[in-house]
Amino acid sequence: GQQVMQIPQYQHVQEGEDFTTYCNSSTTLSNIQWYKQRPGGHPVFLIQLVKSGEVKKQKRLTFQFGEAKKNSSLHITATQTTDVGTYFCAGVVPPNKLVFGAGTILRVKS
Amino acid sequence: GAVVSQHPSWVICKSGTSVKIECRSLDFQATTMFWYRQFPKQSLMLMATSNEGSKATYEQGVEKDKFLINHASLTLSTLTVTSAHPEDSSFYICSAREIFDNSPLHFGNGTRLTVT
Numbered sequence: 001g002q003q004v005m006q007i008p009q010y011q012h013v014q015e016g017e018d019f020t021t022y023c024n025s026s027t028t029l030s031n032i033q034w035y036k037q038r039p040g041g042h043p044v045f046l047i048q049l050v051k052s053g054e055v056k057k058q059k060r061l062t063f064q065f066g067e068a069k070k071n072s073s074l075h076i077t078a079t080q081t082t083d084v085g086t087y088f089c090a091g092v093v094p095p096n097k098l099v100f101g102a103g104t105i106l107r108v109k110s
Numbered sequence: 111g112a113v114v115s116q117h118p119s120w121v122i123c124k125s126g127t128s129v130k131i132e133c134r135s136l137d138f139q140a141t142t143m144f145w146y147r148q149f150p151k152q153s154l155m156l157m158a159t160s161n162e163g164s165k166a167t168y169e170q171g172v173e174k175d176k177f178l179i180n181h182a183s184l185t186l187s188t189l190t191v192t193s194a195h196p197e198d199s200s201f202y203i204c205s206a207r208e209i210f211d212n213s214p215l216h217f218g219n220g221t222r223l224t225v226t
Contacts, residue, residue, distance in 0.1 A: 033214055042203055043154065045214040088153065090215075098144070098215065102153045 004091045006101030014109050019076040021104035023089035030092040032065055032072045037103070038085040046074075079108050112138050114206050116218025123194055124226055131189045131221045133204030139184040140206035144215065145177075148201045157202075160187040194225040 006023045013019050023032065031050040035043040047056055049065035049072060056063045062075045072089055089101040113136040123129050133143055141162045146154040158179050159167040166179035176198075178190040187206075191198055201222055205215040 035215075042217040042220045043205075043215075045216070048214055097156070099156075100154045105151065 004089060004099045004101040006089055006104060008104055009102060010105045010107075012107045012109065013079050015081060016078050019079050019083070019106055020073055021087050021089075021106075022071065022073050023091070023101050024071045025091050025093070026070075027093060028069050030069075032069075032092070033090045033098070034063060034072075034074055035088045035090060035100075036085050037088065041085075043088060076106075079106070081108050081110050084108050112136075112206075112208060112216045114204065114216045114218040116204050116221055118221055119219055120222040120224075122224045122226060125195055126193055128190055128192045129194055129223060131191075131202055131204070131223075133187045133189070133206070133218050135185045135206045135216075138206075138208050140187075140208070141184060143181060143187040143204055143206045145179065145187075145189050146203045146205065148203060148220075150201075154203065157189075191223065194223070196225045199223055199225045 004023055004025050031048055033048045034046040036046055037043045047063050052069050053067045054065040060077045064073045074087055076083055084106055086103040086105045088103045090098045093099055115134045115136050117132045121129055143160040145157045147157050148154050156169050157172045160179045160181040162181045162184055168174045176192055181187040201220050203217055203220040205217045207213045207215050
């Protein structure tokens with residue numbers, strides 16, 4: 001079936017270091033969405049990318065969508081303790097199903 | 111912004127009993143709602159798509175007779191876990207999107223189900 005692979009599974013960084021999580025799909029995606037889930041909480045929508053090669057920024061977060069619309073990345077510059085949580089990518093595959101990646105757990109040491 | 115309310119937030123029940131979980135879209139209409147299941151430190155697995163006024167669409171491997179879904183109105187979907195067993199213990203999360211396709215999902219707070 002449709003799969004969205006996400007790596008790494010887990011990352012532990014020192015506060016102030018950068019962090020990146022990557023998603024890769026076996027098929028072309030209509031769009032890709034990113035969510036953040038804090039420990040004990042529910043996923044919260046961060047952003048959606050639709051266009052090939054699109055790059056969007058939200059303060060210290062940079063989101064990219066690959067040219068082939070099969071991969072995406074989320075980069076956090078200078079992590080802070082408030083960034084901790086699990087980051088999920090979710091790709092929209094035909095006909096209109098949202099498939100979640102496995103998620104990347106981010107821990108930040110202060 | 112769009113809000114999805116899910117109730118209860120946690121429930122403990124005995125084996126063999128049934129549990130109903132409600133998911134409401136508070137400030138928008140949702141013709142489609144989605145039910146996910148999440149095990150600790152794992153991703154969200156889509157269980158079924160709930161369609162207002164019609165039968166739910168279940169993902170492969172999900173028993174429709176065990177996980178009963180009803181979507182009676184544009185703002186309410188319910189998931190009933192029937193004859194619950196300890197292996198059904200999990201975090202169940204509903205979500206809904208506004209009327210436009212590919213609009214982002216708004217998630218409920220989730221329901222932590224523990225079956226003893």
